[in-house]
Amino acid sequence: MPLRAPVQTVTFGQKGLHLLWLHVPSKRLCPLEPSFLRYHLNINSTPSAGTLSPSPLPPFTACQVSGVVFFPLRFDPSIPYTYLTSSQIFPSALWMPCVHSCLRSYLATPFHFLSVGDHAPQSAVPADTAAAPEAGPVLRPLYMDVQATTPLDPRVLDAMLPYLINYYGNPHSRTHAYGWESEAAMERARQQVASLIGADPREIIFTSGATESNNIAIKGVARFYRLRKKHLITTQTEHKCVLDSCRSLEAEGFQVTYLPVQKSGIIDLKELEAAIQPDTSLVSVMTVNNEIGVKQPIAEIGRICSSRKVYFHTDAAQAVGKIPLDVNDMKIDLMSISGHKIYGPKGVGAIYIRRRPRVRVEALQSGGGQERGMRSGTVPTPLVVGLGAACEVAQQEMEYDHKRISKLSERLIQNIMKSLPDVVMNGDPEHHYPGCINLSFAYVEGESLLMALKDVALSSGSACTSASLEPSYVLRAIGTDEDLAHSSIRFGIGRFTTEEEVDYTVEKCIQHVKRLREMSPLWEMVQDGIDLKSIKWTQH
Amino acid sequence: NSFESVASDTLTLFLFFPLNSFRTYAVRRIRDAFRENKNVKDPVEIQTLVNKAKRDLGIIRRQVHIGQLYSTDKLIIENRDMPRT
Numbered sequence: 273m274p275l276r277a278p279v280q281t282v283t284f285g286q287k288g289l290h291l292l293w294l295h296v297p298s299k300r301l302c303p304l305e306p307s308f309l310r311y312h313l314n315i316n317s318t319p320s321a322g323t324l325s326p327s328p329l330p331p332f333t334a335c336q337v338s339g340v341v342f343f344p345l346r347f348d349p350s351i352p353y354t355y356l357t358s359s360q361i362f363p364s365a366l367w368m369p370c371v372h373s374c375l376r377s378y379l380a381t382p383f384h385f386l387s388v389g390d391h392a393p394q395s396a397v398p399a400d401t402a403a404a405p406e407a408g409p410v411l412r413p414l415y416m417d418v419q420a421t422t423p424l425d426p427r428v429l430d431a432m433l434p435y436l437i438n439y440y441g442n443p444h445s446r447t448h449a450y451g452w453e454s455e456a457a458m459e460r461a462r463q464q465v466a467s468l469i470g471a472d473p474r475e476i477i478f479t480s481g482a483t484e485s486n487n488i489a490i491k492g493v494a495r496f497y498r499l500r501k502k503h504l505i506t507t508q509t510e511h512k513c514v515l516d517s518c519r520s521l522e523a524e525g526f527q528v529t530y531l532p533v534q535k536s537g538i539i540d541l542k543e544l545e546a547a548i549q550p551d552t553s554l555v556s557v558m559t560v561n562n563e564i565g566v567k568q569p570i571a572e573i574g575r576i577c578s579s580r581k582v583y584f585h586t587d588a589a590q591a592v593g594k595i596p597l598d599v600n601d602m603k604i605d606l607m608s609i610s611g612h613k614i615y616g617p618k619g620v621g622a623i624y625i626r627r628r629p630r631v632r633v634e635a636l637q638s639g640g641g642q643e644r645g646m647r648s649g650t651v652p653t654p655l656v657v658g659l660g661a662a663c664e665v666a667q668q669e670m671e672y673d674h675k676r677i678s679k680l681s682e683r684l685i686q687n688i689m690k691s692l693p694d695v696v697m698n699g700d701p702e703h704h705y706p707g708c709i710n711l712s713f714a715y716v717e718g719e720s721l722l723m724a725l726k727d728v729a730l731s732s733g734s735a736c737t738s739a740s741l742e743p744s745y746v747l748r749a750i751g752t753d754e755d756l757a758h759s760s761i762r763f764g765i766g767r768f769t770t771e772e773e774v775d776y777t778v779e780k781c782i783q784h785v786k787r788l789r790e791m792s793p794l795w796e797m798v799q800d801g802i803d804l805k806s807i808k809w810t811q812h
Numbered sequence: 813n814s815f816e817s818v819a820s821d822t823l824t825l826f827l828f829f830p831l832n833s834f835r836t837y838a839v840r841r842i843r844d845a846f847r848e849n850k851n852v853k854d855p856v857e858i859q860t861l862v863n864k865a866k867r868d869l870g871i872i873r874r875q876v877h878i879g880q881l882y883s884t885d886k887l888i889i890e891n892r893d894m895p896r897t
Contacts, residue, residue, distance in 0.1 A: 411888045415833070426834060426875035427868075672844070727888045768833035776889050 414728045414773045418613075418764035419562045419590060419708050424658070425615035425767070431661035432617065435654040443653050444642055454653045461660025465622050468663040469588075469607065470598035477623050477643045478656050482589040482610035483513040484636075485623035486556075488647065489585045489606040490517040492633035493554045494526055501553035505529045507539055508749040509566075510558055511587055518556075536700035537566035537750050545576055554583045559591035563746040563762060564699035565708030567595065574603030583631055589613050589621075593666025594674065594705060599624060605631050611655065615767060616662030620655035623647075673767050674706075680765050680774050681706035687778045692785055694798075696756060698747060709763040710747075712756040715795040716788045721761060724784040728777050731762050831879055832887050838872065 415423070435457060441450025443458045459473070466473040479485045494504055506518055508530050518528040529547045533539050539557065548555070555577050557568050570586060577584035588597060589610035599607060607624040611617050625631050625646065639648025689695055694714035713721065718732040732744075743757035752760070763777065789795040794804060849861055 410885055411890075412885050414888060423833070426879075427871055429878070430871045430875055669841075672841070768837045770833065770836045772836075772889050773833075 411727075413726065414776060416763055416765070416769070416773065416777055417729050417731050418766035418769070419762060420731060420764070421612045421618065422615045422766055423768060424617060425662060425665055427665050428616055428658050428661045432654045432658040435657050439653070441653075443651050444640070457653055457657050458651055461656045464660035464664045465609065466624075468593060468597075468667050469609075469624060470600055471624050472627065474644075475624055475627050477625060477646050478651050478659070479621050479623055479647055480619060481621040482511075482587060482608045482613075483621075484647075485608035485610075485621050486511065486513045486585075486587055487517050488623055488633060488636055489608060489625075490514060490554065490556060491521060492636060492646075493583055493585070493606070493631065494521050495524075496632045496634040497553045498526070501551045503527045503529070503549050503552040504554045504556070505531060505544065505547050505552060505582075506556040507531045507533060507558070507568075509533050509537065509561055509563075509746045510556065511562065511589070514556055514558070514587060533749055535751050536703070537561060537564050537698070537746075538568060538700055538703055539573075541569065541572055541576065544573065545580075548576075548580050548582055552580075552582050554585055556585040556587070558587040558589075559597070560588070560595070560705045560708070561699070561746065562590050562708070563744055564710045564750065565590075565705045566699040567591075567703045567705055569703070570597075570604070571602045577605075578603040590705070590708070593663060593670065594707065596670065599626070606633075609659075611659040611662060614662045614666050617655050617658040620652060620659045622659065669767065677765050677767075677769075678706040680769060680771065681709060683771070684763060684765070684774050684778055685709060685711075687775075688781060691782045696752075698750060698752060698760060707765045709765070710760055711763065712747075712752065712760040713785050714756060714759060715792050715798065716759050716785050718759045718761055720788060721759070721781075721784060724788065725761075725777075725780055727780060730777075731764075732760055832890055834875075834879070 435454070439450070439453050439457070441448070441452075441454040443451060443454040445451025445454075458478075462473045462476050462478070465471075465476050477488075479488065490504070494501075502525070504518060504521065504526060506514060506528065515530075518526075518530075522528055531539050531543055531547060544555070555573065557570070557573055559570055560567050574584050583605045584603065585606035585608075586604055587608045589608055590613055591597060592607075592609050593614040597604075597607075604624070605626045609622040609624070611620040611622075623646075625633055633646055635646050635648070637648050642648050642651060685697065688711065692713070696712040696714070698710040698712060722730055722732055743752075743754065744760070747757040747760060761781075765774065797807075798804065845865075852858055852861065
């Protein structure tokens with residue numbers, strides 16, 4: 273099969289000489305005769321009727337040391353070779369040594385004739401040669417969307433790789449060493465997760481993510497106690513999976529109270545106390561909101577729930593490993609943990625289910641009874657090892673990261689607010705996790721600002737709801753005006769965010785908001801002193 | 813002594829992380845960790861810290877190699893001399 277050689281043109285020397293090169297493993301294996309090379313470089317003759325002989329290959333020289341073949345191209349690479357003449361042959365002896373040493377330092381991995389196309393072969397026809405290797409690649413945007421997901425910490429990947437490569441046993445195989453070593457790793461990971469939240473390892477069940485954990489918590493508890501307890505309480509700002517689970521339970525005959533939140537995003541504890549009925553089985557309140565970053569008063573809610581003998585579930589996907597959590601101090605009965613929010617792998621999570629006093633949960637997934645019968649299915653050893661490593665790293669780095677993220681968050685908010693008027697931060701400024709900043713830019717449409725900030729990966733709401741055009745229900749629940757809700761952007765700052773990235777984001781944000789506001793007629797009207805709320809908009 | 817050798821090994825290796833965010837994180841974290849621990853006097857504790865640093869050095873070495881194997885395009889801010897929109 274014809275192997276196509278990659279074309280690398282390198283600008284070398286004062287005359288801007290382009291060298292097309294390909295690496296030949298050994299002169300003995302691949303005779304450097306023109307027909308052979310022509311075949312392999314896919315150089316065709318020009319399609320003109322009168323030509324009988326194929327076009328001459330450009331003169332080439334080969335370096336005996338590296339086996340690199342050089343074709344000097346002193347022309348525009350997009351023109352096919354037909355007109356190189358012998359006068360353009362360079363005396364190889366003169367420049368070979370210096371070329372060899374210079375090129376060695378900046379040539380990419382050479383193409384070997386004996387290996388088939390896994391070096392992304394480009395066409396050898398000069399028509400689509402790239403320019404010098406440094407210029408021209410697509411640059412990746414900055415990642416400022418850590419609430420959606422986080423990159424894998426290198427320490428986590430290092431812990432996972434042995435279980436992806438060599439230690440591939442099923443942890444539930446009891447009869448051989450492959451099973452035993454996987455099981456040992458799984459139990460070690462369980463201990464790591466448990467120690468992060470102050471739990472016992474027997475209380476941790478591995479799942480496929482926080483969504484599954486939330487489903488198990490809400491549906492499992494509600495269905496187990498369905499004979500005597502038919503009421504649940506949750507808030508209006510919960511994650512979609514919690515709200516959807518409650519909706520499906522309503523279809524089964526349960527009653528659900530969706531507590532409203534105050535303007536700050538925090539629930540009113542008195543309303544919660546008033547909403548608890550004698551037949552309430554579960555209260556579910558998320559620890560840190562993924563859209564506005566608000567921290568709910570979990571310890572107080574836990575105290576209220578335990579005094580009224582109601583189970584308390586919290587979706588701590590955004591909070592675990594970022595703020596200190598202790599399930600005993602905060603009297604939490606069930607907690608959902610997500611792997612990919614704490615620099616761990618995607619596709620794994622955990623649920624904490626208290627044993628003392630025991631919380632009974634009806635299993636959602638039937639099967640072989642793994643994970644104490646609460647979640648059947650083979651536990652994915654590499655993923656849970658990654659989750660355990662992520663939890664351990666988070667425990668060590670929590671204080672350091674929190675200090676740094678707070679500083680960067682301050683920097684971002686201060687710099688934006690002092691350069692731009694009419695910017696509102698959504699959510700309580702005091703009870704707030706600093707890594708999640710939700711800002712509303714008045715008189716600017718959020719989607720157009722996101723499009724303009726194409727160099728920065730941002731989001732205007734939770735990833736789950738970003739496909740619809742409606743503004744986020746969380747912002748509506750905290751009472752944001754419709755127009756401000758449409759103009760909100762969520763900035764996420766994480767462990768690997770640098771000051772440079774924050775400064776760049778701030779700079780671009782200010783620049784584009786100013787530009788978009790100048791185009792906005794509403795902004796003009798506001799500048800002229802017109803109160804927008806007093807306008808009666810007519811339809812034509 | 814071994815403490816300094818591990819420190820210098822770690823600090824030279826971090827330069828090769830291809831991913832910019834990991835590189836800056838590693839620089840900062842390692843420097844801050846060594847600064848924090850420079851006043852530790854107890855030899856047992858020093859030895860534990862040195863062992864941990866050696867393990868981390870191994871992790872960094874392997875992950876740098878993997879990052880180079882699967883490298884991708886650079887970030888916007890790494891090429892600031894290029895014309896920006």
